[in-house]
Amino acid sequence: MIPIIVLIVTSVALALSFTVVFIPWLVTGFFSPLVFIMVFTIGNSILLYGVFERRSPLFGKIIWKSANNNAAVSLTFDDGPHEPYTSQILDILARYNVKATFFTIGENAAQYPETVKRIVKEGHEIGNHTYTHDVLPLKLPRYICDQIRRTSDLIEYITGVRPVLFRAPHGWRNPWMNKIVKEEGCIPVAWTLGVWDTDRPGADKIITRTLKGVENGCILLLHDGRGVESKADSSQLVEALPIIIHRITEMGYIFLTLSKLIEEAPKRCQTRR
Ligand SMILES: [Zn+2]
Secondary structure, three states: HHHEEEEEEEHHHHHHHHHHHHHHHHHHOOOOOOHHHHHHHHHHHHHHHHHHOOOOOOOOOOOOOOOOOEEEEEEEEEEOOOHHHHHHHHHHHHHHOOOOOEEEEEHHHHOOOHHHHHHHOOOOEEEEEOOOOOOOOOOOHHHHHHHHHHHHHHHHHHHHHOOEOOOOOHHOOOOOOOHHHOOOOOOOEEEEEEOOHHHOOOHHHHHHHHHHHOOEEEEEEOOOOOOOOOOOOOHHHHHHHHHHHHHHHHHHOOEOOHHHHHHOOOOOOOOOO
């Protein structure tokens, strides 16, 4: 999918660059291949940055870290629910009394409605992660709107709570996504630290990568599933999670759901020196 997105974005950049160079050429008769190549290269790089860089403000504001510089961290789990892993993760969170945020996929939520209910019942937050986890940069507004609305409708039907956070699959965006997300009542969010746990690097690596990158206001991206794959295996994360929670707590951080992390600076948080 990445080569196709790159190809189409590059074609758009080429067309825009041609327009930018073509108009002065018509007016002044001046044409420089070098200027054309420069405009194209810069334009193409900016567009690709907007699509693939999760923190890019090019296509609208995106929250990827808490603005409150407090010793608080948010655990976020994408691509679930997916059993038995989501329930195992919920057991661990309950054991440590940690609240987290689950960016669920609509299709998976339809398969495991009881798990979705349990997430909310135990005080965690549910975010919207589209209905089918399709990559969205090349999708038209109506399709993106349908993906978000169907998922929010389903989560609200199951739990009575409508999601207020949206995270795009892979964090990839396009120029019209932010507007649609907001119209559907959600805030677009990304993440601070991804540890690539879906690559199954081993529990030790998941722990090391997490502890190395955690910081004040960190939004940590983890996965209780992998897209809509039925055979996704999150056992390494389940093995790593108790140690991650224990060590991050030892480092002086508290855990908050993502909405709480980004909304306000809790009084009990102390700035970590
Ligand atoms: Zn995802």
